[in-house]
Amino acid sequence: MTEAARSAEAHPFDDAVALKPVAEGVYNGRTHPAYANMVGPFGGITAAAIVRAVLDDARLLGDVISLTVNYAAPVADGAFEISLTPVRTNRSTQHWTVALTQDGVVTTTATVVTGIRRDTWSDAEITMPDVPPADAVPVRPMPDFVAWARNYEMRYLEGELPDADTGAQPDSTTTLWVRDQPSRPLDVPALAALCDVFYPRILRRKGTFVPAGTVSLSSYFHATAEVVRAQGDRPVLATARAGVFGAGYFDQSARLWSADGELLATSHQLVYFKG
């Protein structure tokens, strides 16, 4: 796909994850300047493109249930290829291995589990934080130099990006209402991207900029297709915090709820940081 091929009407998100099939399980994509991060693209958009590829594959069985993305190296601006293999297809689950390459060199690996959801007993042990509705919370964008963040309408309830006066904080929790900007009905690729919408927790703890990048991200998708559809373009409640920092790494756990209070996804990542 060339820049010229991008649709003038499409949402920037859909443009950014648009893929051209070139063989069975092989897709060509291209980084989108709107989703650029400090070094390479926003990790969430790479995760979303991988989910897009699996969903586009005719061999797909069921819904995306689990996704792990390993960010082995920054994706350079320009063309990339996603290749995916359904290494095992069972009666109700399917296991995929995925590689994102540029000029034949791996930048990203992933595994995806898809599966048929069935009607079973259900219960949530973790509940949505009790917060004001999205429209009662002011929109507060990230600084303008973070290109990808301009694609998200962010309404922080706690733990917004520190500024020069914030100082070190004792707790890394961030909670926000967030949706695509311009707004767009939620789907699983968009949810996969939202799982990575949090700035690095180390910034909040130190109260200053620290180079950091996700090494490995695992997201579990709990919402049925009906729940995702019912969400429409309303904001999602997203919260994340770190577990432990040390020896150059920290972990982060996140939860994303629908506007109706259903747990859409849980997501965990290990993050590299400097200093």
Added chain:
Amino acid sequence: MTEAARSAEAHPFDDAVALKPVAEGVYNGRTHPAYANMVGPFGGITAAAIVRAVLDDARLLGDVISLTVNYAAPVADGAFEISLTPVRTNRSTQHWTVALTQDGVVTTTATVVTGIRRDTWSDAEITMPDVPPADAVPVRPMPDFVAWARNYEMRYLEGELPDADTGAQPDSTTTLWVRDQPSRPLDVPALAALCDVFYPRILRRKGTFVPAGTVSLSSYFHATAEVVRAQGDRPVLATARAGVFGAGYFDQSARLWSADGELLATSHQLVYFKG
């Protein structure tokens, strides 16, 4: 490796994860009857064998930082092959893809990130639960038909395996002191296995047996080599709970602390269940 080749002196755990290199990045192993589960081996021992393979590879850079294992199909009793590829080696991190096969058919896929730990700022946001020391808690084994569990000394603080009288429970949390049995100094393969030492959370919620199996497991290893060494053969404090159950799946998050109160690992999994 044949059964006969197993060492009479070795700890059953080391026997179960013993691998024979047959080519660069290719190892032969064999399931161990002592680590059998209902269908196929204990998922933790498969994770441990994968970690063992990465640690045995001469190309290894750094420590095991992150591990994702996808249980695509049960491993049948008998021989298996683990093949691993360091798809990307950077200055301080290395990304591996792994497949476990039997007769050329994939049963398990994995990705591993290894990395050099550096001296950085450190802090724990989550703290060890305040519990009695291990020697004040009685050992309570799992039922004898769960073969693998006989390799662990389990001292439950809460949420032990339900029996016929337990009934449904409102909360899935299980917390226990646990170590290998016979005791054995902790290492990273053993820690990888311990991340999966919890019986399925759905059993506690329903108060009865429900068929369930891990689909995807991701573990983050926080402990430096010194912390792992300092642990020795003392029990680890392990706690796990579910997030949400529904449509045939639930998620579980676990934390494992050293006897000195250091967070050794955090681990998350998505689990399939029936009914």
